[in-house]
Amino acid sequence: MSNQSNNSEQEQQPSQSAPRPFPNSDYIRPGIDDRPDLDEALSAADKAAVARLAVRQKPVTAEPAISHPEVQATALAESSGIPNAAADEPIPDVNSAFFDMRDPMVDSTGYRPTSSQVLNMKIGFSLCAFLISFVMVALTVVLVPMQLDMFANADVKTHTVANGINAGVNMCILMSIGIVVTMLTTALASALSDHTRTILGRRTPWLFAGTVLTGLFAFALPSCSTAVSLTIVWAFMQLGYAIMLMSLSAMIGEMVPDKFRGSIATWRDVMMFAGSLCGVAFATSMASHSRVLAMAVCGILMLAAGVVAVVVPPREHSSEYLHVSTLKTSSVLAAFRPPHGVRNWGWIVVIRLLISATLAVSATYIWFVVFYGIGVGTSFTTSLATLAAMAVVAYVMAAVASVLLDPITAHMSNFTALWLSGLCLLLSAICGMTLHTQIGLLLFAAFGGFALSMLDSLAQSVVVNSIEDLQHTGRVLAVVRSLDNAGRLIGVIAGAIVFSLAGAFTSLFTVAGALSAALMLVIIAGRKHFA
Structure with missing residues (x-):
């Protein structure tokens, strides 16, 4: 009997050392603990119905740069x-x-x-x-x-x-x-x-x-x-x-x-x-x-x-x-690709090409024009000093144009502002063609810097105002940037062809003048589109 009592005490001892359960610990939370496994509870037809009616979230996709x-x-x-600050339309x-x-x-x-x-x-x-x-x-x-x-x-x-x-x-x-x-x-x-x-x-x-x-x-x-x-x-x-x-x-x-x-x-x-x-x-x-x-x-x-x-x-x-x-x-x-929903797109293409081509002709070969074309290239020092002076004049006049842009456009139409800017560009080429001196080069830089700054800003304004659907603004501007690069390419090649055939770098002024005259004719012909 004593052995049996000892065994029973030993068997009961572990159960006495175990922690007592919390009250209501066997409570089943509705909808949580009794939730069935849907993979097992639903039939194949039920799973197909759920998949058909489920709402699919659209993944986050960043907007493309273009x-x-x-x-x-x-x-x-x-x-x-x-x-130029004025170009920030x-x-x-x-x-x-x-x-x-x-x-x-x-x-x-x-x-x-x-x-x-x-x-x-x-x-x-x-x-x-x-x-x-x-x-x-x-x-x-x-x-x-x-x-x-x-x-x-x-x-x-x-x-x-x-x-x-x-x-x-x-x-x-x-x-x-x-x-x-x-x-x-x-x-x-x-x-x-x-x-x-x-x-x-x-x-x-x-x-x-x-x-x-x-x-x-x-x-x-x-x-x-x-x-x-x-x-x-x-x-x-x-x-x-x-x-x-x-x-x-x-x-x-x-x-x-x-x-x-x-x-x-x-x-x-x-x-x-x-x-x-x-x-x-x-x-x-x-x-x-x-x-x-x-x-x-x-x-x-x-x-x-x-x-x-x-x-x-x-x-x-x-x-x-x-x-x-x-x-x-x-x-x-x-x-x-040419964009859709842009008014007067043909006029915009021609204007952007002419502006970029004129800029390329004026800036790409400026060292050769100074050193070989005007007669000031007797020494590197004189040519470099002239080139530095032209750069200062051009950028200062571009800054002046950026300041004057708002007052000018406030008192005249886009057509008038475009026409006057094209006239300044033509005057810069005339100064280079007629005044074969350092003064002529400085005037060429002054009129050219002012005109190109104005034209770049006004042309961008024309593009923005011509977009019918604002959803496509980014794509239109991307194509405009490609047009600028294409215009630069045209200007670089056209300038090289002309001075190679003429045998003189002063002929670049003639190219710039021809491009400026063509730009003015386009602006005048498209007057009703830029009013």
């Missing part, structure tokens, strides 16, 4: 030959906070940047614009043309006009290839970046890649010993530059809230002015004795521009959560 009006407006401002974006009840202090993703982040955007994007304009103006206006000129005259003690013509033709080939590469690369990289999904965002990886590519080939420019090698290196540099500029334009358009877009655009335009002037001053002061060092500095500054754009502004939002769609050929070619 459809974003602010992205394309920024790209147009950055790619303009003469930067207010672009109607139907997704803007000013068109609905959204908060204008947030960016395109709904994020509200702090005051310090907005300040960093102003500093970062403005400083980046300064560095980029500094480098590109220094290279395209002074350093690269002089390098080609030195290649053509390497075997002679004194520079001859015939060798200068050969250098000008090489400049035409170099610039033409660069423009074509820029057009194709921008379209492809823009579509690919729209489909990029990384923790760094959609644009930052492309901006980093474009910066590295541009900087490396900018460093390689001084090592080129022939026009062919310089053209190849320039083409690869333009490939990286197009990627860099595309990414930067998209970042600005997508990251800057509506409220601060105007102020940041103004700061960027001012810094583009300053960068262009400083680039010409730097190149002309360094070109006569150390072009190699000047090009190396340009490479360093281009790398610095990319670093500033990545580090100083706020970090781009991650794009990993975005929906990935299949890349279509139509997305790549959208910038080259």
Whole structure:
């Protein structure tokens, strides 16, 4: 009996040590604990009915860069030959906070940047614009043309006009290839970046890649010993530059809230002015004795521009959560297709082509015009001083035009303003043709800078006012940018053909005059469309 009692006590001891259950611990929560397993409870027919009636949520897909009006407006401002604040025409974006009840202090993703982040955007994007304009103006206006000129005259003690013509033709080939590469690369990289999904965002990886590519080939420019090698290196540099500029334009358009877009655009335009002037001053002061060092500095500054754009502004939002769609050929070619729903599209095409072609003729071969055409090229020092003075006059007059644009358009119609701007452009060509002196060159730069700044702004206003469906604003501006590149290509080729046949660079003034006269005729013929 004692053994049995001991065994029973041992058996009861564990049960006494176990915790007592909570009151009502066996309560079954309705709809939660008694919920059936639908995979087992529903039949195949029931599952098919549920799938048919279910609401499918649309995945989050970011807006493509080509459809974003602010992205394309920024790209147009950055790619303009003469930067001017007046070209920042207010672009109607139907997704803007000013068109609905959204908060204008947030960016395109709904994020509200702090005051310090907005300040960093102003500093970062403005400083980046300064560095980029500094480098590109220094290279395209002074350093690269002089390098080609030195290649053509390497075997002679004194520079001859015939060798200068050969250098000008090489400049035409170099610039033409660069423009074509820029057009194709921008379209492809823009579509690919729209489909990029990384923790760094959609644009930052492309901006980093474009910066590295541009900087490396900018460093390689001084090592080129022939026009062919310089053209190849320039083409690869333009490939990286197009990627860099595309990414930067998209970042600005997508990251800057509506409220601060105007102020940041103004700061960027001012810094583009300053960068262009400083680039010409730097190149002309360094070109006569150390072009190699000047090009190396340009490479360093281009790398610095990319670093500033990545580090100083706020970090781009991650794009990993975005929906990935299949890349279509139509997305790549959208910038080259004529848009629908734009009034007077034919007139707009002709005007944009003529403006861009005149700008290309006036700016691409300006070194050869100064050194060979007017007779002031007896020494590099005199030619460089004249070129620097022309740049200062042109950019100052462009700034004056940006200030006077609003008062002018407030007191006269678009047609009158366009016609007067075309007349100023024609006067600049006449000054170059009739006054073969430094004064003639300065007047050519003054009238040309003022007129081109006005025309660029007014033409953009005409485009915006002609768009019938604001949903297509971004695509229209993308096509307009392609038109600008096509006009530059036409101007570069036409100028080279004329001075090659004429055997003199002064014939470029005739080309500019012919283009200006054609522009005025188009404006007069389309008077009823621009009233």
